[in-house]
Amino acid sequence: MTIERDILITEVALRDGSHAIAHQYTVEHVTQVAQALGEAGVPYIEVSHGDGLGGSTLQYGLSHTDEMKLIEAAVSVSGDSKIAVLVLPGIGTVSELKQAVSLGVKMARIGTHVTEADVSAQHLYKAKELGLETVGFLMMSHMASIDKLVEQAKLMESYGADAVYMFDSAGALLPNQVRERIRALRANVGIDVGFHGHNNLSLAMANTLAAIEEGAQRIDGSIRCLGAGAGNTQTEVLVAVLEQLGIKTGIDLYKIMDVAENVIAPILQVPQEITRDNLVLGYAGVYSSFLLHARRAAQHFGIDSRDILIELGRRKVVGGQEDMIIDVAAELAGARGI
Amino acid sequence: MSKVKVAVLGSGNIGTDLMYKLQRSDVLEMTTMIGIDPSSEGLARAAKLGYKTIDSGIQGFLEQSELADIVFDATSAKSHIRHAKALRNAGKIAMDLTPAAIGALVVPSVNLQEHLDQDNVNLITCGGQATIPIVHAIGRVCPVEYAEIVATISSLSAGPGTRANIDEFTETTARGIENIGGAKKGKAIIILNPAEPPILMRDTVYALVDQERMDEEAIRRSIGDTVSYIQSYVPGYRLRSEPLFDGNKVTVFLEVEGAGDYLPKYSGNLDIMTASAVKVAEEIARHRLMQVVSKGVSNQ
Numbered sequence: 066m067t068i069e070r071d072i073l074i075t076e077v078a079l080r081d082g083s084h085a086i087a088h089q090y091t092v093e094h095v096t097q098v099a100q101a102l103g104e105a106g107v108p109y110i111e112v113s114h115g116d117g118l119g120g121s122t123l124q125y126g127l128s129h130t131d132e133m134k135l136i137e138a139a140v141s142v143s144g145d146s147k148i149a150v151l152v153l154p155g156i157g158t159v160s161e162l163k164q165a166v167s168l169g170v171k172m173a174r175i176g177t178h179v180t181e182a183d184v185s186a187q188h189l190y191k192a193k194e195l196g197l198e199t200v201g202f203l204m205m206s207h208m209a210s211i212d213k214l215v216e217q218a219k220l221m222e223s224y225g226a227d228a229v230y231m232f233d234s235a236g237a238l239l240p241n242q243v244r245e246r247i248r249a250l251r252a253n254v255g256i257d258v259g260f261h262g263h264n265n266l267s268l269a270m271a272n273t274l275a276a277i278e279e280g281a282q283r284i285d286g287s288i289r290c291l292g293a294g295a296g297n298t299q300t301e302v303l304v305a306v307l308e309q310l311g312i313k314t315g316i317d318l319y320k321i322m323d324v325a326e327n328v329i330a331p332i333l334q335v336p337q338e339i340t341r342d343n344l345v346l347g348y349a350g351v352y353s354s355f356l357l358h359a360r361r362a363a364q365h366f367g368i369d370s371r372d373i374l375i376e377l378g379r380r381k382v383v384g385g386q387e388d389m390i391i392d393v394a395a396e397l398a399g400a401r402g403i
Numbered sequence: 404m405s406k407v408k409v410a411v412l413g414s415g416n417i418g419t420d421l422m423y424k425l426q427r428s429d430v431l432e433m434t435t436m437i438g439i440d441p442s443s444e445g446l447a448r449a450a451k452l453g454y455k456t457i458d459s460g461i462q463g464f465l466e467q468s469e470l471a472d473i474v475f476d477a478t479s480a481k482s483h484i485r486h487a488k489a490l491r492n493a494g495k496i497a498m499d500l501t502p503a504a505i506g507a508l509v510v511p512s513v514n515l516q517e518h519l520d521q522d523n524v525n526l527i528t529c530g531g532q533a534t535i536p537i538v539h540a541i542g543r544v545c546p547v548e549y550a551e552i553v554a555t556i557s558s559l560s561a562g563p564g565t566r567a568n569i570d571e572f573t574e575t576t577a578r579g580i581e582n583i584g585g586a587k588k589g590k591a592i593i594i595l596n597p598a599e600p601p602i603l604m605r606d607t608v609y610a611l612v613d614q615e616r617m618d619e620e621a622i623r624r625s626i627g628d629t630v631s632y633i634q635s636y637v638p639g640y641r642l643r644s645e646p647l648f649d650g651n652k653v654t655v656f657l658e659v660e661g662a663g664d665y666l667p668k669y670s671g672n673l674d675i676m677t678a679s680a681v682k683v684a685e686e687i688a689r690h691r692l693m694q695v696v697s698k699g700v701s702n703q
Binding site: 119122123124154155156158159160178180181183184186187188208380381382383385386388391392395 | 549551553555558563566567568569570572573574590592593594595596597598605607609611643644647652654656
């Protein structure tokens with residue numbers, strides 16, 4: 066039986082959500098979540114450390130459980146849903162991707178900073194060779210011009226990506242900005258275009274709808290907003306909204322609401338909401354996964370976490386530069402004689 | 404003192420920067436720039452400085468190989484595989500700045516003395532040259548269970564070779580952290596930052612050490628000694644702050660500003676490669692000259 070889907074949704078809670086719980090997923094969590102998502106008919110489920118394969122580090126936070134064990138668990142229960150992994154070149158390698166493929170992963174998502182697409186060529190080519198469906202994505206897309214974004218998306222297309230995503234990793238884009246970017250991407254690339262938002266400015270849903278109106282075919286969501294910062298477009302809400310719009314996702318609304326309520330809510334130590342720090346991530350244009358690191362640094366150095374985040378935004382720090390958080394915090398504390 | 408003759412193979416940015424550094428050496432004598440593109444800027448600059456230029460690549464050099472005893476290879480990993488063989492057959496010493504890693508991996512502050520007789524030495528990676536010495540400096544005080552390094556470089560200073568095979572950087576650097584730095588397990592991360600004006604190279608080293616043998620003062624001193632040594636050949640190499648200690652974790656923040664010989668100052672990542680290569684070649688040259696001198700003495 067083929068399920069009709071107008072929009073392909075990828076659930077990222079088991080990857081992006083890893084940031085929100087300091088990478089503490091267990092095999093039990095992942096088994097429960099992946100099985101429930103599979104039963105709800107979610108087509109793709111991303112499972113990896115928050116920073117992708119190989120992300121378990123002192124820089125980004127050590128995983129509670131080896132991600133390969135989590136991937137294996139997800140594959141074993143996800144039924145018709147395909148398991149995807151994230152690879153950020155410079156952090157994860159082809160050799161880790163191969164390991165994930167041997168465990169049954171079907172999709173590779175290869176991400177780079179919005180101006181650095183050429184470092185993904187190696188990984189996209191290899192992923193294709195391994196028989197995977199491939200997605201290239203451009204992170205922190207608010208930091209580049211539309212022309213640059215299009216140029217980089219075309220590079221990913223030329224490396225054989227089946228789809229290219231625009232990631233609003235900082236949750237900084239406004240709906241009109243998403244609209245013009247997705248429009249330009251759709252006009253210039255032949256492959257599917259996707260959108261991945263963050264809710265730091267409470268705009269993830271509005272941005273997602275703008276992207277869909279401009280022709281985006283793939284959307285990332287995180288159930289119960291279980292993603293970095295204030296989370297992503299809330300999957301179960303998106304399913305409901307799209308149903309009202311007559312857009313088919315192939316996901317069972319009642320079942321996905323139950324997953325959120327019964328499986329995800331108990332995993333969250335605190336509900337995902339737009340806290341002061343989350344708001345500042347979006348406002349300053351800072352990578353959403355910096356949140357917990359900035360809070361810890363603020364506490365350690367006795368300064369306001371907002372000051373750290375604003376300064377990081379001012380310095381145009383990109384995703385992955387978590388070491389800058391301590392550096393900036395120490396500098397700010399020093400300047401104030403703390 | 405007499406000098407050892409050297410040639411630079413590869414007339415791109417790295418090769419050209421090497422040429423300027425070699426001009427200052429008191430033990431190496433730059434004689435020849437070898438390229439494959441007659442119109443390359445590197446060859447033109449070399450000719451202007453009065454060096455012999457060859458635009459037919461390694462083959463052209465082999466026809467007049469008396470021009471140099473040491474050859475710096477600043478081409479690509481793929482080309483170096485071929486070059487390494489040809490140079491070895493011709494009895495030349497190869498300083499490999501590509502990621503080919505055929506010969507001994509050398510970090511001057513750690514293992515240079517062990518490799519003075521090698522005919523092919525490899526400089527690992529820029530991130531490796533900047534961070535492996537720090538891992539080693541910590542490890543000689545207390546054993547390092549795990550070391551992780553994060554190298555952040557400006558996008559402009561990441562060449563096409565690095566971009567096409569970024570796994571080679573992370574994997575080779577991680578291996579160097581283990582085999583040369585002495586960490587039981589190593590991990591390397593590289594980040595490209597496109598900010599304008601371009602950022603200086605930054606490196607962060609995290610090390611988890613044996614808690615029982617943690618000695619903050621000794622580690623601080625050991626790192627200080629290593630930094631001073633590296634500054635003798637990379638003047639822009641410095642600590643951004645005092646090392647941080649947190650339980651058994653040591654965190655070291657570094658910054659590398661280039662000398663600006665040919666490459667711009669922000670590309671400290673490239674500068675530390677060319678400066679390290681010159682440093683290694685100088686030590687090998689001194690070692691050779693000493694052998695010649697002592698042989699001469701014993702013959703009398």
